[in-house]
Amino acid sequence: MNSDSVVSVNGLSKSYGRLQAVDDLSFTVRRGEVFGILGPNGSGKTTTLECCLGTRRRDSGHVLLLDSDPITDRRRLFARVGVQFQDSAWQPAIRVGELCESTACLYDPVPDWRRLLADFDLEKRLKTPVESLSGGERQKLSILLACMHDPELVFLDELTTGLDPIARRETWRFVERLRDHGATVVLTSHFMDEVERLCDRGMVIRDGRKIAYGTIEELRNQGGGRSLEDAYIQLVGGVA
Amino acid sequence: MRAFGTLLKTELRLSLRSIDMLLFAVFMPVVVLVVVGLIYGGANADSGMIQETFGAFLAIGICAVGLMGLPLTLAEYRHRKVLKRLQVTPMHPALLLAVQLVTQAIVCTISAVLVVAVAVLTFGYRIEGSITALLASFVLVMISIFAIGLVVASTARDVKRAGMIASVLYFPMLIFSGTTIPFPVFPEMVQRAAAILPLRHGIQLLTAASSGTSLASMGPQILVLTGIAVVGIAVSVKTFRWDMDSSR
Numbered sequence: 278m279n280s281d282s283v284v285s286v287n288g289l290s291k292s293y294g295r296l297q298a299v300d301d302l303s304f305t306v307r308r309g310e311v312f313g314i315l316g317p318n319g320s321g322k323t324t325t326l327e328c329c330l331g332t333r334r335r336d337s338g339h340v341l342l343l344d345s346d347p348i349t350d351r352r353r354l355f356a357r358v359g360v361q362f363q364d365s366a367w368q369p370a371i372r373v374g375e376l377c378e379s380t381a382c383l384y385d386p387v388p389d390w391r392r393l394l395a396d397f398d399l400e401k402r403l404k405t406p407v408e409s410l411s412g413g414e415r416q417k418l419s420i421l422l423a424c425m426h427d428p429e430l431v432f433l434d435e436l437t438t439g440l441d442p443i444a445r446r447e448t449w450r451f452v453e454r455l456r457d458h459g460a461t462v463v464l465t466s467h468f469m470d471e472v473e474r475l476c477d478r479g480m481v482i483r484d485g486r487k488i489a490y491g492t493i494e495e496l497r498n499q500g501g502g503r504s505l506e507d508a509y510i511q512l513v514g515g516v517a
Numbered sequence: 518m519r520a521f522g523t524l525l526k527t528e529l530r531l532s533l534r535s536i537d538m539l540l541f542a543v544f545m546p547v548v549v550l551v552v553v554g555l556i557y558g559g560a561n562a563d564s565g566m567i568q569e570t571f572g573a574f575l576a577i578g579i580c581a582v583g584l585m586g587l588p589l590t591l592a593e594y595r596h597r598k599v600l601k602r603l604q605v606t607p608m609h610p611a612l613l614l615a616v617q618l619v620t621q622a623i624v625c626t627i628s629a630v631l632v633v634a635v636a637v638l639t640f641g642y643r644i645e646g647s648i649t650a651l652l653a654s655f656v657l658v659m660i661s662i663f664a665i666g667l668v669v670a671s672t673a674r675d676v677k678r679a680g681m682i683a684s685v686l687y688f689p690m691l692i693f694s695g696t697t698i699p700f701p702v703f704p705e706m707v708q709r710a711a712a713i714l715p716l717r718h719g720i721q722l723l724t725a726a727s728s729g730t731s732l733a734s735m736g737p738q739i740l741v742l743t744g745i746a747v748v749g750i751a752v753s754v755k756t757f758r759w760d761m762d763s764s765r
Contacts, residue, residue: 332604332760352607359605366602368527368594370534375527382523383606422602 283308283430283461284329289338291321291328291485298324299485302338306478311452311462313472313479315496317513321485322465323363326434329463330360343430356384359428361419363435367407373418374403377425384426397421397451413444420451424460431455433464437471449474469506483513521616528620532586541581543628547635550574554640567642572723573695574636575655576716578628583662584669584687587621591670592679595761604759614754618663625659646729654726658719661742664749665715671753674761690716715745 284306291299299321306312314322327333329340331347340347345354367376377390394400397417402410410418416436424431433452437445452475455462466472472479472493479496481489489499489512500508532538553574554567567574594600603613636642644651665686673679692698693711700708700720711717718738725735732739 330605332601333762351604352609355605356607360602362598362602362605364598366598368531368599369597370531371527375530379524379527380606382520383603383608385607387519 285341287339290336310477313476314465316482359423359431361423361433388425430461524616546577571727572720574632576720582621582625583666587666588669592676596676601760646726651726654722661746664746667753671756
């Protein structure tokens with residue numbers, strides 16, 4: 278195993294009944310880069326991500342995160358990996374501080390979540406129920422929860438879907454900060470401006486199959502477009 | 518251990534923040550106790566009826582917490598993907614279950630202490646048996662009913678089904694085990710049918726312990742309750758899932 282690759286996926290397949298959600302997918306993510314998994318809704322981005330994490334069982338293929346198997350090595354691995362899922366995931370009526378504290382206590386050493394709340398400009402929200410936060414605040418909080426233990430590898434699923442432009446920009450800056458701290462980031466997105474700004478490399482999938490793979494420059498060329506968005510639309514077969 | 522303490526503190530707060538839980542697990546047993554006390558005894562009469570069915574009042578709380586609170590909390594956490602978020606942390610499943618069990622046990626104990634206090638202060642009730650025997654019986658009944666709740670939580674596919682199964686277990690046990698309606702009131706046939714309900718054994722054991730009957734005569738009840746506890750916990754740990762979609 279090349280120690281430079283922090284995510285290594287080989288021949289990953291997953292089907293739901295007759296629907297082939299992911300089909301013989303292989304890719305590698307290198308240490309320190311921001312890698313984008315791109316594709317339209319229903320193309321298999323989230324299934325790919327979840328098979329990588331072991332929260333869904335793959336039908337076949339090999340997945341290694343930081344040279345470990347995400348299913349058999351779960352507890353050791355997720356001390357070094359952070360994940361932000363798309364869907365809401367907190368106990369009803371829980372407050373911001375309670376959620377942070379009860380997440381922080383799972384790690385060793387316990388991260389300084391109060392300092393992070395201040396960093397994320399959320400310290401005024403300490404006693405606010407999580408469900409009363411605005412969309413942008415909630416997104417910041419879920420990034421904070423995913424990254425409070427300084428993970429080497431971070432997965433972010435559709436991190437800016439549903440956010441207003443200001444909250445999006447702010448979220449991007451957090452991703453850049455993660456990268457500047459040396460973390461490797463894997464994100465899924467269908468916004469090309471986001472991918473161009475944040476990602477070093479990526480892959481485009483459609484119907485669970487890889488249709489383009491490489492640096493952002495290479496993706497642009499593979500789609501034959503002037504902008505990444507033109508290239509993307511060309512690749513996934515939409516009407517420009 | 519540190520994680521356990523922090524998680525317990527949070528879950529306990531959340532549990533006490535939920536009105537349903539307070540209503541069903543803490544207030545309802547007291548209300549039933551007061552109503553039964555007034556109907557059958559009155560404050561000035563001898564506390565015979567309360568004496569005879571004391572175990573039932575304790576069991577109402579155990580039932581509400583173990584058959585409703587525990588499985589519904591876990592099913593909801595799974596449904597809302599709270600468990601899935603925890604799956605991608607170093608959290609051990611046993612820690613998660615232990616925190617829930619202890620949280621609910623504390624709620625149950627609050628309910629029991631309140632029932633005893635009201636019975637003693639309002640109806641002049643006295644625990645005739647040994648306190649140790651009563652405590653031991655209480656813990657055994659609690660663990661055994663909780664084990665049933667854990668099996669529901671681990672096996673129900675979604676929140677709706679968990680709610681349905683919990684109700685199917687909760688209401689008949691509540692009605693026919695002699696909790697809300699005193700057992701001796703039922704016709705003999707119903708009594709015989711209800712005798713197979715796990716909670717019935719629990720109430721017999723609790724009543725025996727509280728009235729000072731020797732627990733030596735409670736062998737079958739203790740055996741059944743212990744069996745349910747062991748099998749239930751084993752099954753629920755074996756079938757535990759972070760996310761019902763994951764195996765799809």
